Amino acid sequence: MTHTFAAQLNSLLAALILLSAFALLAQRKIMGLVHIFAWQGLLLSLSTAVIGYASGEHHLYISSLLTLGMKVILLPYILYKLVHKLKIHRDIEAVVNVPTTMLLGIILVVFSYHLTAPIRELSNLMTRSTLAVALATIMLGMLMMVTRRHAVTQILGFLAMENGLFFAATSATYGMPMVVELGVALDLLIAAFIFGIFFFHINTTFESLDVEQMAKLKETD
Amino acid sequence: MPAALDIAGFSVLLLLVLAVAAPLFRPVRTLQITLVFSLAAVASLAAVVAGVMTVADGSVASAAMTLGLPGLPFHLRLDPLAGFFLVVIGLMGFFVSIYSIGYVKGYGGQRSMTQMICFYTLFLAGMLLVVLADDAYFFLVAWELMAAASYFLVMYEDEKGENRRAAFLYLLIAHVGALAILLAFGVMAGQSGRPVFDGYTFDAMRTAQLTPGWAAAAFFLAFFGFAAKAGVIPLHVWLPEAHPVAPSNISALMSGVMLKTSIYGICRFAFDFIKEFPWWWGGIVLVLGLISAVMGVLYALMQHDLKRLLAYHSVENIGIILIGLGLSMIFAAFHLPTLAALALVAALYHTLNHAVFKGLLFMGAGAVLHATHERNMEEMGGLIHRMPWTAPLFLVGCVSISALPPFNGFVSEWLTFQAFLLSPSLPHPLLKLLIPLGAAMLALTGALAAACFVKVFGVVFLGQWRGHQKRERIHEVGPSMRAGMLLASISCLLLGIFPTWVIGWLDTIPEQLCGGRLAESAGKFGWMWLTPIAHGRASYSGPMVFIGILAVVAVTWLLLHARATSSRRVPIWDCGFARLTPRMQYTASAFSMPIRRVLGFLFAVREQVEVVPHTNHPSLPGSLQYRLRIRDRFWNWLYVPQGDAAYWIARQVGKLQQGRIQIYLLYSFVTLIVLLVFLG
Numbered sequence: 001m002t003h004t005f006a007a008q009l010n011s012l013l014a015a016l017i018l019l020s021a022f023a024l025l026a027q028r029k030i031m032g033l034v035h036i037f038a039w040q041g042l043l044l045s046l047s048t049a050v051i052g053y054a055s056g057e058h059h060l061y062i063s064s065l066l067t068l069g070m071k072v073i074l075l076p077y078i079l080y081k082l083v084h085k086l087k088i089h090r091d092i093e094a095v096v097n098v099p100t101t102m103l104l105g106i107i108l109v110v111f112s113y114h115l116t117a118p119i120r121e122l123s124n125l126m127t128r129s130t131l132a133v134a135l136a137t138i139m140l141g142m143l144m145m146v147t148r149r150h151a152v153t154q155i156l157g158f159l160a161m162e163n164g165l166f167f168a169a170t171s172a173t174y175g176m177p178m179v180v181e182l183g184v185a186l187d188l189l190i191a192a193f194i195f196g197i198f199f200f201h202i203n204t205t206f207e208s209l210d211v212e213q214m215a216k217l218k219e220t221d
Numbered sequence: 222m223p224a225a226l227d228i229a230g231f232s233v234l235l236l237l238v239l240a241v242a243a244p245l246f247r248p249v250r251t252l253q254i255t256l257v258f259s260l261a262a263v264a265s266l267a268a269v270v271a272g273v274m275t276v277a278d279g280s281v282a283s284a285a286m287t288l289g290l291p292g293l294p295f296h297l298r299l300d301p302l303a304g305f306f307l308v309v310i311g312l313m314g315f316f317v318s319i320y321s322i323g324y325v326k327g328y329g330g331q332r333s334m335t336q337m338i339c340f341y342t343l344f345l346a347g348m349l350l351v352v353l354a355d356d357a358y359f360f361l362v363a364w365e366l367m368a369a370a371s372y373f374l375v376m377y378e379d380e381k382g383e384n385r386r387a388a389f390l391y392l393l394i395a396h397v398g399a400l401a402i403l404l405a406f407g408v409m410a411g412q413s414g415r416p417v418f419d420g421y422t423f424d425a426m427r428t429a430q431l432t433p434g435w436a437a438a439a440f441f442l443a444f445f446g447f448a449a450k451a452g453v454i455p456l457h458v459w460l461p462e463a464h465p466v467a468p469s470n471i472s473a474l475m476s477g478v479m480l481k482t483s484i485y486g487i488c489r490f491a492f493d494f495i496k497e498f499p500w501w502w503g504g505i506v507l508v509l510g511l512i513s514a515v516m517g518v519l520y521a522l523m524q525h526d527l528k529r530l531l532a533y534h535s536v537e538n539i540g541i542i543l544i545g546l547g548l549s550m551i552f553a554a555f556h557l558p559t560l561a562a563l564a565l566v567a568a569l570y571h572t573l574n575h576a577v578f579k580g581l582l583f584m585g586a587g588a589v590l591h592a593t594h595e596r597n598m599e600e601m602g603g604l605i606h607r608m609p610w611t612a613p614l615f616l617v618g619c620v621s622i623s624a625l626p627p628f629n630g631f632v633s634e635w636l637t638f639q640a641f642l643l644s645p646s647l648p649h650p651l652l653k654l655l656i657p658l659g660a661a662m663l664a665l666t667g668a669l670a671a672a673c674f675v676k677v678f679g680v681v682f683l684g685q686w687r688g689h690q691k692r693e694r695i696h697e698v699g700p701s702m703r704a705g706m707l708l709a710s711i712s713c714l715l716l717g718i719f720p721t722w723v724i725g726w727l728d729t730i731p732e733q734l735c736g737g738r739l740a741e742s743a744g745k746f747g748w749m750w751l752t753p754i755a756h757g758r759a760s761y762s763g764p765m766v767f768i769g770i771l772a773v774v775a776v777t778w779l780l781l782h783a784r785a786t787s788s789r790r791v792p793i794w795d796c797g798f799a800r801l802t803p804r805m806q807y808t809a810s811a812f813s814m815p816i817r818r819v820l821g822f823l824f825a826v827r828e829q830v831e832v833v834p835h836t837n838h839p840s841l842p843g844s845l846q847y848r849l850r851i852r853d854r855f856w857n858w859l860y861v862p863q864g865d866a867a868y869w870i871a872r873q874v875g876k877l878q879q880g881r882i883q884i885y886l887l888y889s890f891v892t893l894i895v896l897l898v899f900l901g
Binding site for chain 2: 095111115139142143145146147148149154211212214215216217
């Protein structure tokens, strides 16, 4: 596998990741969202492995495996369990409707490319062109958090943002130091547990996971 | 003979030790009170000794302590100016501590004494440290110690909402002031030209070469800060709230002494640090002093609450002191050292006098409060029969504050007048014209103050008892309270009779601060005659006036009592009414009515008269109800709009808090995008 091939493969994976990010925005079923999230994790894992192979940074294999374990198996499993336990299979409601969200997403992608243009000029890594995709994934994740009303979608948006960050790290500098990556993985796991506990509490308090309900907590004057 | 600074240090240390040790004596209440306040009196006396020594020989002693932060040690310095204020604080500390032994015991068993005792000693120590401090850091630490301790003392009876509100207002204004002082020190230190942290000592500030703009910024920031503490109009609003609700011994200290620390600060900044200033600085100080004096006394006249009235008189007297200071600054700016010395001595003399007589009056008010449990003057009357000690002692305070000879208030106000009357020697035509107007306003202030105290003494001590409780239950206060008031009264008299000695003693301060001396010309004709500038201009002899008054009183008394039949006791003439009741007496609000009619536009006065018709004959009035409410206009003009503006801004900012998670996320998202757009 030559470098150019690896770069092209990586670009393809990046494109798929971006596609999955849009899919997250478009999907209306919660289970569907969890599946797409798992797919995104798989793509991320593959991309990390490819970069690791092409650049000779072999610790990226460990990152890749971690990603596979965490984001493809463990987290989706936890979310799957949660959704079943809390019986929330119905459609999710968006604050802004899906087509508008998609349009906003496209603007954000263009914006990301515009932002990373100077970095592309300066960098000589083979992954430099994918930095824009990483930034776009982060922004799309955030957009998802802003536009969705359901607590589980907020978490998925957050996790998608984390995916984007991870992707940015690998594409900009061939990954973070191992210690940092391990720490982040652990944090993510703990975050997932905490979210799970919070879901239960929110659900029992408001009898719903709609975060709009939480506006009741505001002090009125 | 130990050095003055050591004695002062001992005094502060003793007070701090007392603050720490007081809780140990908690089980034995009487012992705790007696012991701690006696020792506090000893410590105060030590401060007086140190101050008297320093002022008398004009010595300057300084020391750097090992306390403080590493590289930023605390500095102490005792020069005549600091020494003079040590005397003011110590003297009143001494009187009030003696007084407190009896006063605090009067609280009975219902509340903790330890709190009062600890904060009392800390308060005294804080005030002493303020004048001893020789660097900005230590000064502010001491300043805040003083403010915090007095806050807790104002809060002492904290179960009343009124007290909590007053204490909060006091703390708020004190902190705004402290902030301004901090900024002033910052300007001085920043402009001193020394490396970063060396500028914080007062020595660096003394030698700092400031541009006129920065000097003005430093002075007026400091002036604002000190004015907030001193209660200069319009920053006076906390005074009439905090003084009435504090225990009376604390009011005496706060009004008599604590306000004076800001006079010290202004002197320090103007004459010691900056030294060279344009005349208009003095002009502003003078004008604010005049406004405070006149408005203070007018507001005081309108009050029925005895302690509130006294609090407004503090505003007035701070105004009079500022008039002296302002004149002194004007004279100093035109390089007239002797005249500057005269005005400065007048201001400092009045500082000492006000401390003594205002302390005395607050102690007297405390005694009345202690005996009657009443602050409203309309509910008092005829107390001279029940309190034969308090009444004459209070009268001494009244005469002093009204600036009548032979007591001390007269001397210092007379000196201020002399300074006013010498203003034609100023080389500025505008000032020559305007300053005599100030003299007229000062005269008006004196007259109004006298009217006010005629009202106070007449309504509280003369006439018949108006209160609800039985008159027989009112008793004279105990010996320690009487002793405190008696000592203060004697000081009032001595300071009034022997001004020449006091001025001779004070002479080192103007010599160091504005390069002029006064004692030589003032004491030219011996201790009998006070001739501030030249004997041809004006002279006053305290002893002669005293002897004259004494002679007149003695002759009158003799004439009245020479024969047993020359005076008879008969029922009060009732003008033909069958039955006189106490309600037919002249009241406090009636007394101030004419002035309210003439100058009512200065206050927010609301008068309501309600006629309730007679039940049997509706055309006849059954009873009349008269309600009078007088409010401070400055409250509505200055403070209410500020408070409203703060609430409005808070409410607008509160709209950011939507309560919806998406909105909050949107805030961070938009912030991120905006930052990326502008910085990317």
